[in-house]
Amino acid sequence: MxxxxxxxxxxxxxxxxxxxxxxxxxxxxxxxxxxxxxxxxxxxxxxxxxxxxxxxxxxxxxxxxxxxxxxxxxxxxxxxxxxxxxxxxxxxxxxxxxxxxxxxxxxxxxxxxxxxxxxxxxxxxxxxxxxxxxxxxxxxxxxxxxxxxxxxxxxxxxxxxxxxxxxxxxxxxxVPTLDYRLAREFWGIEDLPLAAQVHTVVGGTPAYHDFLRGDRPASPADFDDWVARAVLDAASPLFREARYLLSEEPSLRDSALYSSVLAAVASGATTRGGIASHVGRSSSDLAHPLTVLADAGFLVRADDLLRDRRPLWRIAEPLVAFYHAMIRPAFAQLDRPGRAVRLWPTLRPTFAAQVLGPHFEGMARTWVADFASPETLGADLLGDVGHGTIHDHAGRAHLELDIVALGPADGTRRRLVALGEAKWGTTLGIDHLDRLDHARTLIGSARGLDITTTRLILVSAAGFTDDLHARAAADPRIVLVDLDRLYHGS
Structure with missing residues (x-):
């Protein structure tokens, strides 16, 4: 064949x-x-x-x-x-x-x-x-x-x-969805910030390219117009696609409840308690809906790698997340002709905070799990890659970590391979590095993990300060990942 x-x-x-x-x-x-x-x-x-x-x-x-x-x-x-x-x-x-x-x-x-x-x-x-x-x-x-x-x-x-x-x-x-690197090639987008934003909207689903008959942003300046005409316009096949995906899944019988659960997750309510509060149900009532949505491939359960029994829920398909965060709240207005172009500027801050930011964190975790080399991570094998939270008793705060990579659970003292932070629109500097270094020390004492070779990974689409570049040049345990490295490097 x-x-x-x-x-x-x-x-x-x-x-x-x-x-x-x-x-x-x-x-x-x-x-x-x-x-x-x-x-x-x-x-x-x-x-x-x-x-x-x-x-x-x-x-x-x-x-x-x-x-x-x-x-x-x-x-x-x-x-x-x-x-x-x-x-x-x-x-x-x-x-x-x-x-x-x-x-x-x-x-x-x-x-x-x-x-x-x-x-x-x-x-x-x-x-x-x-x-x-x-x-x-x-x-x-x-x-x-x-x-x-x-x-x-x-x-x-x-x-x-x-x-x-x-x-x-x-x-x-x-047959999986295309990862963000393959999706960029498939759509033929050379500009990396533009490719990342397009992936945030349509993900790596090949059929959406055909749905739009190859329509893609001609340049970064065209992205806003592309979103308005290709996704937010009521005549576009992508406008109601998330609804159709939900209705085509035979196990999702209570479509109103499942849609509300997805909307809660898209708005940032990612714990079971937060989702329950959003939809007006008790936390125990949501065990079954969350399981059904996960089995159907709409939600992914992401366990906190540093705290037991503290899972977060994420939407698996970018277009579904985009729909429930951006289209569903304004559906009646967007359904009218010509409204998409006028409404998108007011929706863009929500897109940056609730859609683009969390999606970029997911891309960073994918890079660590699938593309980072053993030399970069200082480890030949990885176990779990996800997020984590550690309590800082002295600072009376919880430190949320976008990237946590653990070594294999092989019966020996488990290694903390990497900790990381990922930000789309923030230039990362020494203060971000110090926060990760402090978290590494807390994890070593609180969780008993081996932190002697832990890499501190900082991922940013906006770049890094000069002093952070200097620190990273002197210490191989500090890893800086810009968009070029995210898409092309290891």
Whole structure:
């Protein structure tokens, strides 16, 4: 399988899918492909089927009988049969799927699989039975069946716990969103501050580039106009996209509550207590909604690495965060023609404080986790990377740290690999360094971590003072990360 020339990145995902589809070993095999919506899963799987002569079937919302009828029609088209096949149940359809691989490996993709299980909940058990290790039909087949879906709560349950397909899949492939470096390349933006701001709005979801027909800011001066025309304009497909993402997830039945929870997180209420206060519910009432939103891929639970049982909640998709912080509060006004250009200047301070700042902190943590070299961190292996809080008893204050990187929990005294601060619009200086140094000392005494080689990482889009540059030049444990290093360096 040759990766299509018009496919951006996805080298790793394509290679794993190719190994699965071209595996010539006897016996049918099962794969599961998942990921958030609009990431290019269908494009990836359709390309694989085109190159291998496989069968691609995309389910739609339909009754069980109608879904079987459409699959029978698609199978007939694939085989060149004169009439559609008629199946009375999915057991017959799966049997026909196994028959496709009687002579050679043949991939078969059932895309939007959650639509099928919604009306035919027995389908996973049918697949389990057909793919039993001692079933003769399965042993004689080389069919490579791929189940794909974007409803993460549904796909996550397929292989979990006591689910019927637990232990049956030989491929579990997640198609992730593009990281901020790849997203800049994909959008073709050379100016780094501009690329970071665009990523804050649309993230690394490839489909949004197509939604806008390639419209991107022509220059930094065009960013405000681009936001107004591409996202805040009621005629733009991105204006209501966050609403659609929420409505397309089958596990989110109380859309009003879930939308309010997301709005609370977007406004800065990131603890369970803060979210509860925002939505008018008790903290205990939010345990289930928060879990559901996390399972569906809308929220990410970020544990405080320095304090037990102090998690924060963050929105996983930048456009969802942008919508709930910027569009939702002004939806009625923005829904009127011509209002976006006039309202954006009044919304921009909120964008800087509630959206851009927290997003930039996340980019900094990603740099430490994925791009910083062992030489920079003074460590070959990392354990956890996240945020943390340490109490300063003498100063009667809690020091919040944007970046906390710990070494592996290998039974020895755990290392504090790095502490960091990330600021979008602030020039960082010696006072910021001293704050990190003080926090490092507190952590060493309060948490018992090894701080002898801890790096102090300062990340800023606005730059650093001359005296901080001088200190960093003399001490390799001080790491300064500007936008150029964030995007290109290690």
């Amino acid at each position: 040759r990766r299509p020339e018009d496919m951006f990145d996805r080298e790793v995902e394509w290679a794993r899918l190719a190994r699965f589809c071209e595996d010539d070993a006897p016996g049918a095999s099962l794969g599961v492909v998942s990921g958030r919506r609009r990431q290019g899963k269908s494009f990836l799987l359709e390309a694989a089927c085109e190159q291998t002569g496989g069968l691609y079937f995309q389910a739609v919302e339909a009754t069980a009988a109608d879904s079987l009828r459409m699959f029978g029609t698609r199978l007939a088209e694939h085989l060149g049969a004169p009439a559609a096949f008629t199946f009375h149940g999915w057991d017959e359809a799966v049997d026909a799927i196994l028959g496709l691989g009687s002579r050679k490996p043949v991939p078969v993709v059932l895309d939007e699989f959650p639509y099928l299980t919604k009306v035919s909940p027995e389908l996973p058990s049918v697949v389990q039975a057909a793919f039993g290790p001692r079933r003769p039909r399965r042993r004689e087949s080389r069919t490579r069946l791929v189940l794909c879906g974007s409803a993460l709560s549904v796909m996550g349950r397929l292989l979990a716990g006591a689910a019927p397909l637990r232990g049956r899949a030989s491929l579990e492939l997640t």
